[in-house]
Amino acid sequence: MQNQLNMNMGNVIDPKHIDKEFIDLFNKPGPYYSSYPILAEWNKKSDNFDHEKTLIDYFKKNPDNPIYLYLHIPYCAKLCYYCSCRIHISNNRNVINNFVQLLVKETNMLESFFKKNNIKPNIKEIHLGGGTPSHLTVDELSLIIGEIKKFTNIEDLDEFSMEIDPRTVNVEHFDHYASFGVDRISFGVQDFDPEVQKKINRVQPYDLIESLMVNNIRKQFKGVNFDLLYGLPGQTLETFRNTIKLTNQLAPERITLIKYAHIPEKRKHMKMIQPSDFPPESDIPLMFVESTKTLTNSGYEWVGIDHFAKKTDELAIAKKNGTVYRNFGGETSGNTKDIICLGPTSTFSFGKYYAQSTYDLHEYRDSVEKGKFPISKNYELNNNDIIRRDCNFSLQCNQVLDIKKIQEDYNIDFYSYFAKEIDKIKKYELAGFLKLEDNKILVTTLGRYFVRHICQIFDTFIDDELEYKVHGN
Numbered sequence: 087m088q089n090q091l092n093m094n095m096g097n098v099i100d101p102k103h104i105d106k107e108f109i110d111l112f113n114k115p116g117p118y119y120s121s122y123p124i125l126a127e128w129n130k131k132s133d134n135f136d137h138e139k140t141l142i143d144y145f146k147k148n149p150d151n152p153i154y155l156y157l158h159i160p161y162c163a164k165l166c167y168y169c170s171c172r173i174h175i176s177n178n179r180n181v182i183n184n185f186v187q188l189l190v191k192e193t194n195m196l197e198s199f200f201k202k203n204n205i206k207p208n209i210k211e212i213h214l215g216g217g218t219p220s221h222l223t224v225d226e227l228s229l230i231i232g233e234i235k236k237f238t239n240i241e242d243l244d245e246f247s248m249e250i251d252p253r254t255v256n257v258e259h260f261d262h263y264a265s266f267g268v269d270r271i272s273f274g275v276q277d278f279d280p281e282v283q284k285k286i287n288r289v290q291p292y293d294l295i296e297s298l299m300v301n302n303i304r305k306q307f308k309g310v311n312f313d314l315l316y317g318l319p320g321q322t323l324e325t326f327r328n329t330i331k332l333t334n335q336l337a338p339e340r341i342t343l344i345k346y347a348h349i350p351e352k353r354k355h356m357k358m359i360q361p362s363d364f365p366p367e368s369d370i371p372l373m374f375v376e377s378t379k380t381l382t383n384s385g386y387e388w389v390g391i392d393h394f395a396k397k398t399d400e401l402a403i404a405k406k407n408g409t410v411y412r413n414f415g416g417e418t419s420g421n422t423k424d425i426i427c428l429g430p431t432s433t434f435s436f437g438k439y440y441a442q443s444t445y446d447l448h449e450y451r452d453s454v455e456k457g458k459f460p461i462s463k464n465y466e467l468n469n470n471d472i473i474r475r476d477c478n479f480s481l482q483c484n485q486v487l488d489i490k491k492i493q494e495d496y497n498i499d500f501y502s503y504f505a506k507e508i509d510k511i512k513k514y515e516l517a518g519f520l521k522l523e524d525n526k527i528l529v530t531t532l533g534r535y536f537v538r539h540i541c542q543i544f545d546t547f548i549d550d551e552l553e554y555k556v557h558g559n
C-alpha cells in the first residue's frame with residue numbers, strides 16, 4: 087500500500103496516511119549525521135596526535151579549498167530547559183569579557199600559525215554560533231571580528247551568519263552586525279505558544295519576534311532563519327500548527343525544524359521538564375509530517391532532513407543542483423565543506439580529519455594561555471570511512487546516491503564493495519523507502535522521513551536495521 091502511496095504522494099506524505107508502523111519508525115532513536123563517524127566515535131586525543139601537523143599537511147595539499155570558519159560563544163543569558171548544547175549561563179560582564187579575551191588570544195594563535203607556515207586560508211564562510219553570540223556586546227564582537235580580519239577578507243566571503251537569541255537584541259544591534267559583514271541571521275524561536283514557552287523557560291512573545299522581522303532589519307541581510315523545535319513540553323498538534331502558521335506569517339527565508347532530543351542523563355537541567363508535559367509519542371511524527379505539508383504548500387522547499395527554504399534561497403537552489411551538504415550546524419549549500427574553528431566545543435572537519443576543542447572552560451583557558459590549540463578529541467578517517475561518509479551524505483542531503491560516480495571517484499566496484507549493504511538496500515526498496523534506478527539509489531518521498539535511519543546502512547559503527555513490513559504484497 088505504501089509503495090503505491092509513495093508514487094502518488096508528491097513531495098510530502100499526507101498526515102492521514104500515518105499509521106502505527108510509521109510512528110514507531112519515526113520515533114526510533116538514531117543519530118543525526120553531522121559527521122561520519124558521529125562525534126561519539128571520535129577518540130580522546132592521544133599525546134602523539136599532532137593537530138598542527140595535520141592542518142599544515144591539509145593546507146599544503148589543498149591551498150585553495152574554500153574554508154568555513156566557525157566561532158563558538160558558549161555563554162547564554164538564561165537557561166532554556168530543553169537545551170542540549172554545551173553552554174554556560176552568565177550575565178556577569180567580567181566573566182564574559184574574560185572569555186572574549188581568551189577567544190581573541192586563540193584567534194591570534196591561529197593567525198600566527200597561518201603566518202609561520204605560509205598558509206593563506208581561503209575563508210569563504212564564517213558562522214558565529216553558540217551558546218549565544220548576541221549575548222556579547224557589540225564592542226566584544228567588534229574586537230573578535232577585528233582579529234579575524236587579519237587573515238580573512240570579509241568582502242570576499244560568500245556568507246557570514248550569526249545565531250541570535252531574540253531576547254538579547256534591539257533594533258540597533260542589527261546595524262552593527264551588518265556593518266561587521268554579517269549577511270545571514272538565525273533566530274532561536276523554538277515555539278510561539280506562551281504556555282510552551284513557560285514550560286521551557288524561554289518566554290519571548292510573538293510580538294518580540296515580529297518586531298525584529300521588519301523591513302529595516304531584513305533588508306540588511308540576505309536571509310533570516312528560524313529554529314523551531316517539535317516534541318517540546320506543552321505542545322499539542324493544535325499549538326504546533328499555530329506555531330507553523332505564525333512562522334509562515336513572518337516568512338523567514340529558512341526554517342530549521344528539529345525534533346527535540348531529551349537527554350536528561352547528560353543534561354541535568356532537562357529534569358526541570360515534567361515528563362507528563364511531553365506530547366504523546368504518536369503526535370511527534372504528526373507534528374513533523376503536518377509541518378512538511380503546510381510549509382511546502384506555502385512555497386518552502388524541504389531540504390535535507392529538517393530544513394525548509396524559500397525557493398529563491400541558496401539552500402533551495404543547492405537542493406535543485408544536488409549540492410546540499412550537512413555540517414555541525416545543519417544543512418548547508420555545500421560551497422564549503424572543510425571547517426576550521428575557534429572557541430570551546432567547536433568541531434573541525436578538514437580533509438580526512440575531524441577534531442574537537444575541549445568544552446571544559448578551565449581546560450580551554452589552560453591550553454590557550456599556554457599557546458596550544460585546545461583539541462580534546464580527534465578522528466582520522468580511513469578510505470573506507472571516506473567512501474561511506476560520501477554515500478551517507480549523498481542520501482541524507484540530496485536523496486540520491488550516484489553509484490557510477492562513487493565507483494569512479496573511489497575506484498571501486500560498488501556492488502562487490504557493498505555486497506552486504508546491497509541486501510539491505512533491496513529490502514528498503516521493497517519497503518518503499520528507496521528506489522534503484524539507472525545506477526542510482528533514490529530516496530522516495532516516504533523514505534525522506536526516515537532517511538537518517540536509512541543512512542545507517544553505510545555505518546560500520548552501528549549494526550541496526552529498520553523493522554518494517556513489506557507493504558502492498
Ligand SMILES: C[S@@+](CC[C@H](N)C(=O)[O-])C[C@H]1O[C@@H](n2cnc3c(N)ncnc32)[C@H](O)[C@@H]1O
Nearest residue numbers: 168169170171216217218250251274313346347
Ligand atoms: C545552540 S542554539 C543557538 C541559538 C541561540 N542560542 C538561541 O537559542 O536563540 C541552536 C539550536 O539548537 C537547537 N536545540 C537546542 N537544544 C536542543 C535539543 N535538546 N534537541 C534538539 N535541538 C536543540 C535549538 O533549536 C536552538 O535554536
Ligand code: SF4
Nearest residue numbers: 162165166169216217
Ligand atoms: S537554546 Fe540557545 S539560548 Fe537557550 S540555553 Fe541553548 S544555546 Fe542558550
